[in-house]
Structure formats: structure tokens, C-alpha cells
Amino acid sequence: MKFAFIIDPIERLDPGHDSSVALMEAAQALGHEVWITQANLLSVVDGKAWAVLEPVQLTPVQLVNGLWVAEPVWFAVGDRTLSRLESMDAVFMRTDPPVTVPYLYATYILDYIDAAETLVINSPKGLRAANEKMYALQFTEAIPETIVSADKGVIREFLEAKGTAVLKPLGGKAGEGILFLDASDRNFNSLIELSTLQGRVPVMVQTYLPAAKDGDKRIILLNGEPIGALNRIPTGKEFRGNMAVGGRVAETEITEREREICTQLAPTLQRDGLIFVGIDVIGGYLTEVNVTSPTGIREADRLNGTRLGHQVIEWVEKFKSANLA
Template sequence: MSLTVAVQMDPLDQINVAGDSTFALMLSAQARGHRLFHYQAEDLNWSDGRLWAKAHPVTVQPPSTPGARDHYCFGDPVSLDLGDEADAVLMRQDPPFDLGYITATHLLERIADRTLVVNDPASVRNAPEKVFVLDYARFMPPTLVTRSLEEARAFLSQHGQIVVKPLHGNGGKAIFKVEENGLNLSALFEIFNQTWREPHMVQAFLPDVAKGDKRIVLVDGEVAGAINRLPGAGEIRSNLAVGGSAEKTELTAREREICDILGPELKRRGLIFVGIDVIGGEWLTEINVTSPTGIVAIERFDGTDVAGMIWDAIERRVAER
């Protein structure tokens, strides 16, 4: 089965080719004979029920040498009708999960009855990482969602040490640990409340984060693989984008329980490629559905072809439509 695939993502010249999950998906798709097009979310257009994008036909290849930027080649741009000319759209631009992102989900939802969108745009819109996870609070560390300094202080008093982070943040950005004495908590909330209109996430600090933050990838509801991400020196954040490192890992019984419970709901919602984050083998902190990562590192440690598993799922769903 040869598919026409439109990839909605960030500029290709700005990605980190060595670890980028979207690039790995593109390489895998091309190896299967699928035809690739690249466009950015701001290239979307709608009129009279038709959704199209100014898209570039693209071929991809591993860089010729480390650091070289010859990993892609664009053809002349075309006006690609995403409803009639594409078999699948990969919605893979990085957050922030802002109005631009949300608008793209609304537009892509209008073709979802004709073209497979991965992940399903309505489900992505309704399942932001740190909000969807609240449906599974029994697996989460103690958590508070608030804009109130008073509530945050009470939560700190109850739990001793806390972590404060943006509700719609990504990539480990703007995550702060606050010690028991609460120094700078009020200044931190001033900054957060001035920067973001939505509430913020406050969680009890988990010392086990020093042992790693596990990224588990699920494909169409099934576990595809996992890596353990270790914080860099002087850090509590283990995200690879902020200096964390990865190591081989296995799932605990608790993690398998979490995946068994999440899996059917992810599949039902059309969330084909999902990455969940678990600390200490038991504490679920995020369900990443917008632009999850980790498949390159999993393949490096386990030899598991996660990109191939994702394309198997996509091809299966396209054939069933």
C-alpha cells in the first residue's frame, strides 16, 4: 500500500535530525514507498468545504556527515488538497498548545472523515498533556491545578517540597522546584500569572525523579517500548531536550497496569502515537498526544522498530476506512 502523506510540522532545517521522532517517521514512510509532503500549520487554508496547504514534496535521508544539513530535499510547492489528495496527515508540529495549534485541529477535523489524521485532531484538542492525565488521578502524584498563591502555599505546607510548571508547557521548560521554606514561591506565581492566563500545575516533588523519568510509547493502545530519561547534573528535569540522558529500561508491574488501563481509551480516541511519562515506576505525570517523542532512543537501546509499528497502525486504519 502506497500512501500520500502530508506532514504538518516545524521547519525541517531546524530539527535535531539525530533524535527527532518526526524525521524517523518520515524516513520509515519513505522506505515503505509512501509519498511525503511537508507544510507548516500556518500554511493551512479553507474555503467552501475544501482544506488545502501550500506543501512541498519532500524526500529525506540521513545526513551525509554529522551536523550536515542535507537531510531533506524539497520539490516545487503545490496546493495540496488534504481531504481529496492525501491519505494521511501527520500533525506533528511542536507545542505550545496555543490558539494556533487549536485552530489547526479544528481545520483538520473537517477532513477527518476522508483523510486519516494522526493523532485524531478532536482528541488532541480535548486531551492536552497535563489535563487529560487528570482522568487518571489515581496514578498521579498529589496534584493541584490553580492560579492561587494561597492554595499553592497550603499545598506546599502539606507536601513539603513541590514542583510548579505551566499547564500547557512542553519539553521540560519552566519547571521549578520549591523547597519547604517556600522562598520565591510568591515571586514565581507573580511571573506565572503574568505569563499565562490559565491555571498552573503544582505537584508534590518526587525524589525518585533522580532515578529517572520513564517515557513509555504506546502505538494504537499497545506498548511499543520505553526509555528511562535521567536528569543532567544539577537538574531535576530529565527531558532529553534540556540535557537529560537516556538508558535502557523495563516496565514495572505498576507501569504495565497503567498502560493496560490507558491503552483501550487511547485507541478509541484515535490517539495512535502516544508517549506517557512515569516517575519512580509508579507515578503517571503526563500523557503526551500532541507531538510525542522517544522512538529514536527506544530503537537505539532495544532495536524495536517503533516507527514501523506506527506505520503498520496507520496503514491498517487507512485500509479500514
């Protein structure tokens, strides 16, 4: 089969950390062709989606003393060609967030791929439906108390009722712009003005979960089923657990409550074509549903001895053969 991956420039990827590389390696190891492109290299011509594609050959990372080690030159790309994306069996949309206007336009281009020909993961419609912060709000039993507002009065009232809270920009990732709010903070007004761009942009404000100090669990879902997990524990003086801000990665189990959360999400994720997803869970509460370019495969694999990339590609193989039959 032929797999295309829409990624950021490949030289910027970190082969020992990025799930996109794990997925590409798995596709190659399972005997498939791996092609790469970028969101800005997509076009619609004659009503069909096209891309400037390059074939890529990867030298897989190796596990050395519990860490992934890559060769200094870990990929080799071949000649570029302009091809219809329907010539691929599957297309993985893996551009890193934030979701910008060019990102959204790329999803509109991906709408011009016939689903009967090519599976797009995640579905462009699902990517538009699911803001990574706000998508969680519909699972009312799974989430901590949360509001979304640009209004200082509304935010202040919520914060005073809770005492402490966490503020999140709706388009953020990797801990960017996440603030700890305290009702007695003399910077409150300024913090809200800065993060809402003077009351123009809504933000999420969520009750502070003390369990966050024990970790922010990433659970990886494949078609709604949990296939792996890892914990990210805040270190030092940092309250955020994200790997990008130094969170320590640790082995973990998926609890009964977390399995229930996955069961609650599964039908909605499936309806929206959100096949490869990473949810964040703190103290048994769902805090985020990552759909754009969720990460965690490398960490889960090295902690648990799994091969989640293989599982994802094998799922695509089965899906394709079932849909051809």
C-alpha cells in the same frame, strides 16, 4: 499511500533526534509518498481542508557507534502544490508545542478532513481535548497527588501539606518553567506570582517524587499499546530529566505497573483518537500525556534496536486497509 506531515520548518528539525523525521523516513522506506506542510499553510476552501504541500526525499540517518548520524544535506523538497488534504491517506499533525491560538486554529482546519478518506494522527478533536498536563488528572489511580490552581492560598496549603512539590506551567514542554517548590522557600510568593502571571493563569502543582532522580521514563504508545520506552536521568545539578535540559538517555524496561497504567489509558486514548502518544512516568506514577508531537523514537530505536517508526506506519497501513475493506 500518501502521507502528509504537518511539521515545523524542516530545516529546523534534528534528523537524529526528532520522531517526525523517523516517521517520515519510515513512510518513505515502506514505499509511500511523503509530503510536508506547516500549520500556517493550511486553509479551508469550499468546506474542505487544503494545504500547501511539498514532496520530500530523505536520506536516512545511520547508526554509527551507537549514535544517529545524518548527511549534512539530509532532505530535498520538490515543487509546492496546493492540494486537498483528503488526497492524502494519512496526515500526521506534528507541530511542536506550545499549543498556541494558531495551533488550535490549525486543529479546527483539520476538522474539515473527512475521516472516511484520511486518517489524522492525532485526531484534531483529541488534540484539543488533551492538555498534555491536565489530561493525566482523569487517571486518578495513576497520578501523584496533584492540584491545578492560580490561587496562591490554595497552592501554599498544598505545598505546606507536602513539604516539597513541583510546579508546572500547563502549556509547557521540555522542562520549560518547571520549578521545584519548598515550603520554606522565601521566594515562594514571587515564584507563584511569576508563574501564574499574578494569579491569572492556573499552574499544576504536584507532589515531588524522589524517584525522579532515577529517571523520567518516556513510554511510547501506539493506539494505546506500549511499543517502546527510554529513561531520562537528570544529570549534575539539574533536577529535571528532560533531554532538552541535558537529561541522560538510558535503556529501560516497561514494568508491570507501567503496563497497567497503559491499560488504564488505552480506551480513553482510543476514544479521543490519540494514536501516537508519549507518556511520562516517574517512580510508577503518570506525570504527563504528550500528544502534540511526542518524541523518543530515535532514542528508543538506538537503545533497543527497534524500528518504532516502521511500526507506526505499518499500523496506519493496516488501519487503512481494514477501513477500505
